[in-house]
Amino acid sequence: MLDPLGLFEYRVVLHVHSRYSDGSEPPEAIIAEAQRAGIDVLWLTDHDTRRAAQEPGAGYYDHLLFLVGAEITPPTNHYLALGPVPLVGADSPLQTVIDHVRASGGLGFIAHPDDPGNPAARLPSYRWSDRAVDGFTGLEIWNHVSDWGRQIQSVPQGIRAALRPFRGWPEAAPATLAAWDAMGQGRRVVGIGGADAHGHHVGMWPFRLTIFPYRASFRAIRTHVYTEEPLDRNWRTAEAMLLESLRLGRAAVVKPALGDEQGFRQWAEHSRHDPVAMGSEQPYEPGWRLRGLAPVPVDWEVVHDGAVVHREHGTLLNVPMGAPGVWRTVVRRGPGHEVWIYANPIYMR
Numbered sequence: 613m614l615d616p617l618g619l620f621e622y623r624v625v626l627h628v629h630s631r632y633s634d635g636s637e638p639p640e641a642i643i644a645e646a647q648r649a650g651i652d653v654l655w656l657t658d659h660d661t662r663r664a665a666q667e668p669g670a671g672y673y674d675h676l677l678f679l680v681g682a683e684i685t686p687p688t689n690h691y692l693a694l695g696p697v698p699l700v701g702a703d704s705p706l707q708t709v710i711d712h713v714r715a716s717g718g719l720g721f722i723a724h725p726d727d728p729g730n731p732a733a734r735l736p737s738y739r740w741s742d743r744a745v746d747g748f749t750g751l752e753i754w755n756h757v758s759d760w761g762r763q764i765q766s767v768p769q770g771i772r773a774a775l776r777p778f779r780g781w782p783e784a785a786p787a788t789l790a791a792w793d794a795m796g797q798g799r800r801v802v803g804i805g806g807a808d809a810h811g812h813h814v815g816m817w818p819f820r821l822t823i824f825p826y827r828a829s830f831r832a833i834r835t836h837v838y839t840e841e842p843l844d845r846n847w848r849t850a851e852a853m854l855l856e857s858l859r860l861g862r863a864a865v866v867k868p869a870l871g872d873e874q875g876f877r878q879w880a881e882h883s884r885h886d887p888v889a890m891g892s893e894q895p896y897e898p899g900w901r902l903r904g905l906a907p908v909p910v911d912w913e914v915v916h917d918g919a920v921v922h923r924e925h926g927t928l929l930n931v932p933m934g935a936p937g938v939w940r941t942v943v944r945r946g947p948g949h950e951v952w953i954y955a956n957p958i959y960m961r
């Protein structure tokens with residue numbers, strides 16, 4: 613049977629800044645752009661404030677679900693907090709921030725863990741430096757702004773990149789993916805993808821340029837979240853459903869610029885067990901198979917404990933999981949074989 617789990621898929625854009633921190637537009641304008649982009653959920657994460665939860669307020673705006681988290685931002689160790697959590701000061705140690713978000717019932721993700729900074733633009737690195745911490749939900753494995761910036765090593769390169777901001781931006785940082793696979797040996801570590809949308813303007817009229825207009829950022833990197841039931845029309849219930857699915861790792865990181873179809877699925881099945889979804893932790897035994905389904909023919913890469921162990925082209929994936937470990941897929945698409953999707957792992961213990 614195709615897609616035996618029958619999950620519901622939602623296109624979420626998270627990690628977005630408004631004028632309440634360093635974004636260029638008020639939340640109302642960003643909501644309007646998100647509605648035009650046709651996404652399902654906009655998750656605003658201003659630096660160290662959840663002010664937008666009051667004004668204009670979280671909830672449904674027609675079909676768009678607007679939710680408000682925050683990015684807690686000390687000089688390094690930025691932390692994305694999702695859920696209705698009260699914020700602690702950004703001067704707290706990262707472990708304190710993590711524990712507080714968790715105790716308040718929220719989810720937390722290490723933002724852009726290997727942010728390179730940029731010597732050419734004199735931007736410092738906002739990388740994850742305090743690696744001794746634990747208790748976070750997961751990692752932002754792909755961040756549009758941070759990963760785009762990795763290709764820029766000089767001012768001329770920066771100007772060229774700013775003029776063509778959606779050309780050829782890199783894949784997720786190899787160091788981040790390696791850390792993700794390594795940490796997954798011990799526990800579930802959920803990968804999400806962030807737009808890090810600011811709508812930044814640079815220069816002055818008439819040479820003003822908006823490097824990443826919100827509209828474009830909403831097509832850069834999304835996180836698709838899978839739920840067992842359709843999202844509730846009560847927005848608080850819907851937020852709780854999304855948080856639960858994210859906590860369980862039922863999510864895939866998608867680059868919609870390569871195609872914004874829904875329909876990607878990854879699961880594992882066994883003749884003597886019920887199928888299990890992305891993010892599941894399962895006792896290993898022989899006979900489990902990793903299954904995938906794509907809405908168009910794609911290039912599948914099966915990654916086991918950080919190494920690509922299988923490649924295949926098509927709409928269906930069906931490979932034996934021959935050993936315990938962290939199993940996930942990378943889906944490439946189009947003539948350039950660019951990464952379209954990073955799926956969350958299934959953990960065979």
Ligand SMILES: [Zn+2]
Pocket residue numbers: 683685690723724738
């Ligand atoms: Zn940040």
Ligand SMILES: [Zn+2]
Pocket residue numbers: 627629683808
């Ligand atoms: Zn940010």
